[in-house]
Amino acid sequence: MVFSILVLGAPFNSQSAYSAFRFVKAALESEHTIYRVFFYQDGIHNSSAIATPPQDEFDLYQGWQNLQTQHSLDFVTCIAAAARRGLLNESEAKRHNKDNSNMAKEFDLSGLGQLVEATALSDQVITFGQ
Amino acid sequence: MSQPKIQKILIVNQSAPYSSGSAKESLDLALAAGTFEQDVSILFTGDACYQLLTAQDPKEVDSKNLNQMLKVLPIYGVEKLFIDEQSLLDRNIKHIDSDLRITKISASETRELYQNASTVFRF
Amino acid sequence: MILHTLNKAQSHTDLNQQLTNTCSNQDSVLLIEDGVYQLLDPTIFSRTDHWSFSAKNIFALTNDATARGINQADLEHSIVNISFISYLEFVELAASHTKTISWY
Numbered sequence: 001m002v003f004s005i006l007v008l009g010a011p012f013n014s015q016s017a018y019s020a021f022r023f024v025k026a027a028l029e030s031e032h033t034i035y036r037v038f039f040y041q042d043g044i045h046n047s048s049a050i051a052t053p054p055q056d057e058f059d060l061y062q063g064w065q066n067l068q069t070q071h072s073l074d075f076v077t078c079i080a081a082a083a084r085r086g087l088l089n090e091s092e093a094k095r096h097n098k099d100n101s102n103m104a105k106e107f108d109l110s111g112l113g114q115l116v117e118a119t120a121l122s123d124q125v126i127t128f129g130q
Numbered sequence: 131m132s133q134p135k136i137q138k139i140l141i142v143n144q145s146a147p148y149s150s151g152s153a154k155e156s157l158d159l160a161l162a163a164g165t166f167e168q169d170v171s172i173l174f175t176g177d178a179c180y181q182l183l184t185a186q187d188p189k190e191v192d193s194k195n196l197n198q199m200l201k202v203l204p205i206y207g208v209e210k211l212f213i214d215e216q217s218l219l220d221r222n223i224k225h226i227d228s229d230l231r232i233t234k235i236s237a238s239e240t241r242e243l244y245q246n247a248s249t250v251f252r253f
Numbered sequence: 254m255i256l257h258t259l260n261k262a263q264s265h266t267d268l269n270q271q272l273t274n275t276c277s278n279q280d281s282v283l284l285i286e287d288g289v290y291q292l293l294d295p296t297i298f299s300r301t302d303h304w305s306f307s308a309k310n311i312f313a314l315t316n317d318a319t320a321r322g323i324n325q326a327d328l329e330h331s332i333v334n335i336s337f338i339s340y341l342e343f344v345e346l347a348a349s350h351t352k353t354i355s356w357y
Binding site (some may be wrong): 176252 | 255277357
Binding site for chain 2 (some may be wrong): 006040041080081084111112113115116117119120124125127129
């Protein structure tokens with residue numbers, strides 16, 4: 001089965017992002033395909049490069065980054081939802097004349113068309129919302 | 131991998147406008163799906179009924195007029211707009227914007243919408 | 254056959270009502286996150302106005318239940334049709350349904 005996942009919640013604010021992470025891991029273990037993980041609304045915060053949970057807490061940000069690297073997954077963060085919430089990659093930061101960027105390299109910034117495409121090309125899209 | 135198919139996408143709105151970004155971010159998805167020529171239906175239910183009140187003037191809270199923005203949906207090929215009647219009754223809403231061609235549906239028609247969709251997004 | 258996931262406790266009456274209105278007798282419901290708290294009140298599962306009345310099968314995510322101190326052994330006797338599953342089984346459950354609708 002080909003799944004795409006829609007993540008709408010930020011780490012810590014709700015458990016939804018963590019549930020999505022566990023689902024993706026389990027799907028990969030079971031040899032299903034994860035076509036794309038799309039981060040929208042507050043889910044964009046999962047793509048932060050600098051969010052720093054306390055040392056003794058689970059680091060979901062690191063979790064996503066490791067997962068992406070290990071499995072070459074397609075992680076897409078919605079560019080509009082990210083910008084309005086203060087998450088920019090290098091080129092967006094330059095484009096908007098901001099001093100810093102803060103997005104992890106494991107995530108691509110793109111539009112909602114990527115979510116629509118994922119919907120068309122996957123067997124199912126599963127949403128993890130708050 | 132599966133072959134691309136025209137998806138019957140159901141977008142369910144249940145949020146009031148202006149107090150959260152959900153109404154706007156739902157509309158953005160609807161417009162994207164319309165642009166990519168998917169078969170999109172939008173269901174307004176619960177507090178999303180408030181999106182359809184006339185005479186909104188959100189400039190008062192420095193917001194863009196969501197009601198007006200909904201009117202561009204047909205230009206993007208999104209014309210299947212539904213509102214569940216009970217939600218209107220529960221909220222004592224007697225008039226909704228008639229420029230938006232929205233069909234009032236019953237509980238069983240709502241259930242059918244959910245059953246027939248290939249993918250459901252909820253905002 | 255739809256898989257519905259529900260992540261809220263019974264106090265979220267509007268959300269539970271929406272699921273009740275939508276769930277058909279071919280569908281399954283999976284309780285995740287705070288949804289598992291509904292299991293602490295078996296009386297709601299026998300009410301005709303609760304989604305459990307329509308759902309064909311009810312599942313709960315073991316990890317979320319154990320995390321919250323919900324004892325599976327107790328519940329398997331008081332609620333009919335409930336199965337506790339792992340994340341791996343969640344994936345298979347989703348794969349075996351035509352689509353998944355998330356209620357949150």
